[in-house]
Amino acid sequence: MNTIKLGTRGSKLALWQAYYIKDTLEKGGLSVEIVIIETKGDLILDRSLSKIGSKGVFTEELEEKLRSGEIDIAQHSAKDLQSDLADDLELIAFTEREKVNDVLVSLDKSLSLESGQPFVVGTSSTRRIAMLKHFYPHIQTVDMRGNLQTRMRKLEEGVCDALLLAYAGVHRMGYLEHVTELITTQKFIPAVGQGSVAIECAASLDPVKKARIRELCNHQETEQQLLTERAYLRKLQGGCSIPVFGLAVQENNQLSITGGIVSLDGSKILKETLTGENPEALGLELAGKILSLGGDKILAEIKSQLNN
Numbered sequence: 001m002n003t004i005k006l007g008t009r010g011s012k013l014a015l016w017q018a019y020y021i022k023d024t025l026e027k028g029g030l031s032v033e034i035v036i037i038e039t040k041g042d043l044i045l046d047r048s049l050s051k052i053g054s055k056g057v058f059t060e061e062l063e064e065k066l067r068s069g070e071i072d073i074a075q076h077s078a079k080d081l082q083s084d085l086a087d088d089l090e091l092i093a094f095t096e097r098e099k100v101n102d103v104l105v106s107l108d109k110s111l112s113l114e115s116g117q118p119f120v121v122g123t124s125s126t127r128r129i130a131m132l133k134h135f136y137p138h139i140q141t142v143d144m145r146g147n148l149q150t151r152m153r154k155l156e157e158g159v160c161d162a163l164l165l166a167y168a169g170v171h172r173m174g175y176l177e178h179v180t181e182l183i184t185t186q187k188f189i190p191a192v193g194q195g196s197v198a199i200e201c202a203a204s205l206d207p208v209k210k211a212r213i214r215e216l217c218n219h220q221e222t223e224q225q226l227l228t229e230r231a232y233l234r235k236l237q238g239g240c241s242i243p244v245f246g247l248a249v250q251e252n253n254q255l256s257i258t259g260g261i262v263s264l265d266g267s268k269i270l271k272e273t274l275t276g277e278n279p280e281a282l283g284l285e286l287a288g289k290i291l292s293l294g295g296d297k298i299l300a301e302i303k304s305q306l307n308n
Ligand SMILES: NCc1[nH]cc(CCC(=O)O)c1CC(=O)O
Pocket: 077, 078, 079, 080, 164, 165, 166, 167, 168, 169, 170, 193, 194, 195, 196, 197
């Protein structure tokens, strides 16, 4: 098989993920060349993602190069991927998910959300801001965009007292020593897809290549979880800027998902758990339930607030 061209963003986190995929494929005897591609999301650092608005700010340029054949596959944090993929693109693998939690990162080891002490958290995720308002109203937030190194630098400069981040990214970047609290998933349910790396390709990619890449990189349990969560997200039409959350797990051969939505000010939260067999059907069923319980109103309210 000729060399696989793997497209990736150029941030340190993206490159960690790209080398992780490259290693996995090379252990299986394939050769891989990494191709770095800049995306809109990497360029626009002065506006929060919810305000840039367009879907796929981190994926569009990569997808164009999949279509043109300049690259064979692209890697993304599964969490950053839109839930509705175009018909000519496919997700062929989801790597084994690591710890899904959000974590508090601080240079002050004593800081914790549970302690009740007030402090300032840097984040620009609408989900994290709304969840903080709901569960930890004593916490103030400041907007914090940029890649993980930039955020760590701002933390060091004292722009905030702590950051709220995905364990997965903190682990990949080697910042675990600064984690002061692992936030329970009883409260903070992660974003759909958090903790897994997804591999995307054009539907037209050589089926032999596709099958081999999938065989080497896909983790079946993770895939079932992500298909469930992504079906949920798709029906709610939540891009990454909507505070929708969802976490699927397998227990005793049963698939279950807990997910919901929270209003931007944290005042309203809906959360339900459902069990089922088929990932797609289960995700859609949860979305139907959340929408019918008032999620439709919360969603409409969020969309009008984000457009202002
Ligand atoms: N939104 C940016 C982003 N996309 C993926 C990760 C972390 C890695 C992952 O969840 O797989 C992060 C950073 C964060 O949210 O803290």
